[in-house]
Amino acid sequence: MRLVIKLGTSTVTGGGAAPDRARLAGVARSLRRLCDAGHQPVLVSSGAVAAGRALRPDIAAGRNVPHKQMLSALGQPALMALYTALFADEGLQVAQILLTHADVEHRRRYLNARTTLLGLIDAGIVPVVNENDTLATAEIRVGDNDQLSALIAGLVDAPLLVLLTDQDGLFDADPRRNADARLVTDISEDPIPDVLWEAAGGSTGGLGTGGMLTKLRAAEIARRAGTDTVIANGQDSAVIERLLAGEAVGTRIRAGIAPREARKRYILAGGRARGAIVVDAGAETALGAGRSLLAVGVTTTDGDFGRGDTVEVRGPAGRLLARGIANYSAAELLRIAGRRSGDIETVLGYHYGPEAIHRNDLVTL
Numbered sequence: 585m586r587l588v589i590k591l592g593t594s595t596v597t598g599g600g601a602a603p604d605r606a607r608l609a610g611v612a613r614s615l616r617r618l619c620d621a622g623h624q625p626v627l628v629s630s631g632a633v634a635a636g637r638a639l640r641p642d643i644a645a646g647r648n649v650p651h652k653q654m655l656s657a658l659g660q661p662a663l664m665a666l667y668t669a670l671f672a673d674e675g676l677q678v679a680q681i682l683l684t685h686a687d688v689e690h691r692r693r694y695l696n697a698r699t700t701l702l703g704l705i706d707a708g709i710v711p712v713v714n715e716n717d718t719l720a721t722a723e724i725r726v727g728d729n730d731q732l733s734a735l736i737a738g739l740v741d742a743p744l745l746v747l748l749t750d751q752d753g754l755f756d757a758d759p760r761r762n763a764d765a766r767l768v769t770d771i772s773e774d775p776i777p778d779v780l781w782e783a784a785g786g787s788t789g790g791l792g793t794g795g796m797l798t799k800l801r802a803a804e805i806a807r808r809a810g811t812d813t814v815i816a817n818g819q820d821s822a823v824i825e826r827l828l829a830g831e832a833v834g835t836r837i838r839a840g841i842a843p844r845e846a847r848k849r850y851i852l853a854g855g856r857a858r859g860a861i862v863v864d865a866g867a868e869t870a871l872g873a874g875r876s877l878l879a880v881g882v883t884t885t886d887g888d889f890g891r892g893d894t895v896e897v898r899g900p901a902g903r904l905l906a907r908g909i910a911n912y913s914a915a916e917l918l919r920i921a922g923r924r925s926g927d928i929e930t931v932l933g934y935h936y937g938p939e940a941i942h943r944n945d946l947v948t949l
C-alpha cells in the first residue's frame with residue numbers, strides 16, 4: 585500500500601530539544617520492514633526548526649518568523665543528514681522534497697511534484713517531505729505539516745495517511761488536562777461532528793493552531809482525496825506495522841471512497857475544460873481499453889491549454905470520449921502529434937514521458 589507517514593516535532597525529538605537519533609533509527613527500521621512487505625512509504629517530517637534551535641540556541645524564535653525561517657534553514661540539512669545516515673544503515677535511500685502550498689495548488693507545479701514523487705517511489709527511494717519554510721510567507725504557506733501531509737497523500741493517491749504524534753490519537757478532551765479523557769477510535773461522519781472539533785481545541789470556524797485541530801483539518805483534506813487518516817502514537821516504534829497488520833490503533837477518520845474514485849470525481853468536477861485533444865481511431869480504441877493516451881494517437885488540439893489543465897478528449901468524428909489532465913500543453917502537443925514516443929525528445933528537446941494524458945488522469949465517458 586502507498587502511505588504517507590507524518591512525524592510531528594514531538595515525535596522527531598521524542599520530547600527533547602534535538603532530533604532523537606534512537607527514535608528516528610526506529611522509524612528507519614520500521615520503514616525498511618514496510619518496504620520489504622511491498623508498501624510504498626512517503627515520509628513527511630517536521631523538526632527542522634527544532635534541529636536548528638539545537639545547533640544555535642542563541643537565535644530565539646518564538647513568534648519571530650524570520651528567526652524561525654533561519655532555524656529551519658539551518659536545521660533542515662542536519663535533519664536530512666540524520667535521515668540519510670539512519671536509512672542507509674537499513675539499506676534505504678532518502679530524497680528531500682521541500683514544498684509550499686503554491687507548489688501543490690499550481691497546476692503545472694502540481695504535476696511536476698507528483699511526477700517526481702512517484703518516480704522516487706518507483707525507484708525504491710523514500711521521499712522525505714517538509715514545508716519550504718524559507719519561502720513560506722503567509723500567503724503561500726500550508727502552515728503546518730499535518731495539512732501538508734494530507735496534500736501529499738492526495739498528490740500520490742495514497743489511501744492512507746498516518747499522523748504520528750505524542751498521544752494515542754484524538755481524545756474526547758485534551759488528555760493533558762483531563763485524566764478521564766477517552767480515545768475516539770473511529771470517525772466516519774462527514775463532516776467531522778462539532779463535538780470532536782471542540783474536543784480538538786476549537787470550533788470549526790476557529791483559527792486555533794497546532795494540537796489536534798490541524799490534524800482534523802488534515803483529515804478533512806485527505807478525505808476529499810479518498811485517503812483514510814489515522815492519528816496514532818509515534819512513541820510506539822511498531823505502530824505503523826500494527827496498523828498495517830489490521831490492528832485498530834489510534835483514531836481513524838474514514839474517507840468512504842477510494843483515491844481512484846476521488847480523482848475521477850475531481851477530473852469530472854474540474855470546471856470547464858480549457859481545450860480539447862482530438863485523437864485517431866487507434867487511440868479511441870486504446871482509451872476504451874483503459875490505456876493512456878499517447879502522443880502518437882493525437883491528431884490535433886483545440887484551445888490554448890497548458891500542462892496540468894483539464895481537457896476534453898474527442899474522437900475522429902468529434903464524439904466526446906474522455907476528460908483528463910494534459911501532460912503537455914496544446915502548443916507542445918501540436919508539435920508532437922502523431923509522433924512516436926521516442927521522437928518526443930528530438931522534437932521538443934525534453935519530454936515528460938510518452939503520455940499526452942496518463943491513464944491515471946483520464947476518465948472515459
Ligand SMILES: Nc1ncnc2c1ncn2[C@@H]1O[C@H](COP(=O)(O)OP(=O)(O)O)[C@@H](O)[C@H]1O
Nearest residue numbers: 592593594749754755757758760783794795796
Ligand atoms: N482532544 C485531544 N486529544 C488528543 N490530544 C489533544 C487534544 N486536544 C489537544 N491535544 C494536544 O495535542 C497535542 C499534539 O499536538 P502537537 O503538539 O501539535 O503534535 P505534533 O508535534 O505531533 O504535530 C497533544 O500533546 C495534546 O496535548
Ligand SMILES: N[C@@H](CCC(=O)OP(=O)(O)O)C(=O)O
Nearest residue numbers: 592593630631632633728729
Ligand atoms: N516545517 C516545520 C514544522 C512545522 C510543523 O507543522 O510542525 P509540527 O506541528 O510539529 O508537525 C519544521 O520542520 O520545523
